[in-house]
Amino acid sequence: MKLESSAKWRIRGLGRRAAGRTEGDLLGEAVTATLSGERRWNKTKVSLVGHLLGVMRSISSHWRRDFDPDEEPTLESDLATTTGDGGVLRRFDLVPSAEPSADRVLEAKERVEAIEQAFADDPVVSLILEGMREGMSPADVRSELSLSQTEYETAMKRLRRKAAAVATGGGSDA
Amino acid sequence: MPEKQRDYEAELRTIMDALAESVANASDDEVIAEAREAGKDPARVAERVREILKRAVIAFEQRRLREAEQAYERRVASIRERRYPIPAAADRRRELLDRIVTRKPELGAALLTLQNREFRNLTDADIQSCLEQLGALGVLAEFEASGKP
Numbered sequence: 001m002k003l004e005s006s007a008k009w010r011i012r013g014l015g016r017r018a019a020g021r022t023e024g025d026l027l028g029e030a031v032t033a034t035l036s037g038e039r040r041w042n043k044t045k046v047s048l049v050g051h052l053l054g055v056m057r058s059i060s061s062h063w064r065r066d067f068d069p070d071e072e073p074t075l076e077s078d079l080a081t082t083t084g085d086g087g088v089l090r091r092f093d094l095v096p097s098a099e100p101s102a103d104r105v106l107e108a109k110e111r112v113e114a115i116e117q118a119f120a121d122d123p124v125v126s127l128i129l130e131g132m133r134e135g136m137s138p139a140d141v142r143s144e145l146s147l148s149q150t151e152y153e154t155a156m157k158r159l160r161r162k163a164a165a166v167a168t169g170g171g172s173d174a
Numbered sequence: 175m176p177e178k179q180r181d182y183e184a185e186l187r188t189i190m191d192a193l194a195e196s197v198a199n200a201s202d203d204e205v206i207a208e209a210r211e212a213g214k215d216p217a218r219v220a221e222r223v224r225e226i227l228k229r230a231v232i233a234f235e236q237r238r239l240r241e242a243e244q245a246y247e248r249r250v251a252s253i254r255e256r257r258y259p260i261p262a263a264a265d266r267r268r269e270l271l272d273r274i275v276t277r278k279p280e281l282g283a284a285l286l287t288l289q290n291r292e293f294r295n296l297t298d299a300d301i302q303s304c305l306e307q308l309g310a311l312g313v314l315a316e317f318e319a320s321g322k323p
Contacts, residue, residue: 012190028233053198064187105182115189132189135184156199160197161211
């Protein structure tokens with residue numbers, strides 16, 4: 001159950017970067033990576049479920065980078081060549097823009113705002129969301145808000161439950 | 175001063191990743207309760223996850239089997255492509271096989287069935303095949319190097 005739930009959030013986080021892949025694909029790939037030895041399972045330190053959760057985190061991150069290869073920047077000057085008539089061919093002009101498309105941004109905006117709206121009367125979750133908006137890690141958010149682990153997890157539980165209802169999309173619920 | 179433009183895609187990703195992380199710390203009971211609230215049947219979800227795991231294991235095993243088959247086929251093709259010092263004339267091939275089996279009876283026992291030990295029933299193609307197998311084993315090179323053993 002945890003595997004399915006975690007995979008679902010990862011796929012939703014990828015949005016269109018999931019490129020049609022489902023939580024089943026993510027979990028299946030995590031199993032394959034483990035069986036092939038590409039990802040080693042340290043049985044003495046972590047359960048199989050814990051291991052697969054970590055592998056899914058890593059694979060989804062790879063999928064995101066694969067979708068946005070510009071995260072490893074290439075200088076346009078490296079690619080510019082002189083044409084036969086003395087002009088300069090800028091290869092970036094031939095490549096579709098890597099900028100997020102307007103509908104992708106709009107979709108993300110709507111989903112983020114729906115989540116924020118759903119927690120307008122929940123100050124703890126609202127502050128957690130604000131921390132995330134600032135790019136803080138969950139540990140930093142917890143520390144910044146002086147929340148105990150239990151308080152943080154209770155708030156995240158509320159976030160999971162409502163977000164499941166308002167932030168659907170980007171993956172299969174099947 | 176204009177407000178910094180929000181990166182909604184990054185924000186959504188951060189929230190979803192934090193939710194994925196939070197599942198790891200949730201109790202099984204909580205995860206089951208959340209599935210029920212979302213209108214899912216936990217038993218069906220668990221069954222589906224088991225099915226995904228099983229399919230991934232089977233696919234991996236099949237992939238390994240395919241890789242082993244491909245490696246075997248490559249080795250066989252490589253052996254077939256090799257050229258061995260086999261005489262062109264059929265009687266010389268028969269003579270060479272006779273010499274090898276006489277000198278190395280253990281190879282004869284491995285290659286030939288009992289009724290073929292006298293070579294009477296062996297066709298030219300059988301002898302060619304035997305010599306190719308001996309070539310792949312490196313036996314022909316040994317006979318060639320020592321001239322006429």
